Amino acid sequence: MSDSHFYSIGTAGLAWGAAELAQWRARQVRQRSYADDVLSSMERLGERFDVSSYGEVAYADERFPLLAIRSRNWQPHLPTVLVTGGVHGYETSGVHGALRFAAEYAHAYAGRLNLLVAPCVSPWAYEHIQRWNFDAIDPNRSFFEASPVQECAALMRLVAPLRGQFVAHIDLHETTDTDASEYRPAVAARDGKPFVPCTIPDGFYLVDDVANPQPAFQQAMIEAVARVTHIAPADDSGGIISSPLVAHGVIHYAMKELGLCAGITGARFTTTTEVYPDSPRATPEQCIAAQVAAVCAGLDFVCQTEL
Numbered sequence: 001m002s003d004s005h006f007y008s009i010g011t012a013g014l015a016w017g018a019a020e021l022a023q024w025r026a027r028q029v030r031q032r033s034y035a036d037d038v039l040s041s042m043e044r045l046g047e048r049f050d051v052s053s054y055g056e057v058a059y060a061d062e063r064f065p066l067l068a069i070r071s072r073n074w075q076p077h078l079p080t081v082l083v084t085g086g087v088h089g090y091e092t093s094g095v096h097g098a099l100r101f102a103a104e105y106a107h108a109y110a111g112r113l114n115l116l117v118a119p120c121v122s123p124w125a126y127e128h129i130q131r132w133n134f135d136a137i138d139p140n141r142s143f144f145e146a147s148p149v150q151e152c153a154a155l156m157r158l159v160a161p162l163r164g165q166f167v168a169h170i171d172l173h174e175t176t177d178t179d180a181s182e183y184r185p186a187v188a189a190r191d192g193k194p195f196v197p198c199t200i201p202d203g204f205y206l207v208d209d210v211a212n213p214q215p216a217f218q219q220a221m222i223e224a225v226a227r228v229t230h231i232a233p234a235d236d237s238g239g240i241i242s243s244p245l246v247a248h249g250v251i252h253y254a255m256k257e258l259g260l261c262a263g264i265t266g267a268r269f270t271t272t273t274e275v276y277p278d279s280p281r282a283t284p285e286q287c288i289a290a291q292v293a294a295v296c297a298g299l300d301f302v303c304q305t306e307l
Contacts, residue, residue, distance in 0.1 A: 089125025097291025
């Protein structure tokens, strides 16, 4: 199998088959524990919240329970907010930001909002510090009807009975240097396409929905996060990750069309956060704090707007 010049698996111009997928899987190494890092934290949260299973991810001989946190005194007349993390398992602050929000800040919204938190949507990817799942598929392009991606299908089943009740969904992500050095070369090789280099933005930014823009909601979060870490400036082309800036630190994506997690609820207020953990100007602690600040600012905005 020849080198494709930009990635070491596959042949230039040819999409991967079973052999290439097996080669990629063989390289994946478990580097941390979902049980120790996530499930143990959620067990402790069970003292104050309803923590329940919404499915299981099964790959080869590995099984990962999927757990969600709910407000204990759920009140059907209150607006509901979904917070998700770990759709891309390698994006650490999304997972730990969701857990910290639940542990330290969620109580402040009791009686005002119903909260549903899925802190680690992709546990296999969390353990292997991967963007893709076991099948080399990006979950955050796979939230659509009859999705073959276990992680996505399970979360959509969780959300389905509550559609119409959601007022907001905040999906916690990171943009890392490995997006440029590993993921984008890998996806081009997997699909048999040319590799197009990209520039990783230095700082925090938000992705709003082009079909349902909510600029004041995004601005409230940007202002809160700016007190914790720096906001990404525009690149040389005037945008961020090939998308034009629509406001300071904010770009638009077509959430439903692209199969993004933030498009699954039909909520009025939706966003995808993007923290930059590889910046020399940010620490891991700042990245987690930025995620928490974004969630709290978003929920505060919802309370002021909807209640």
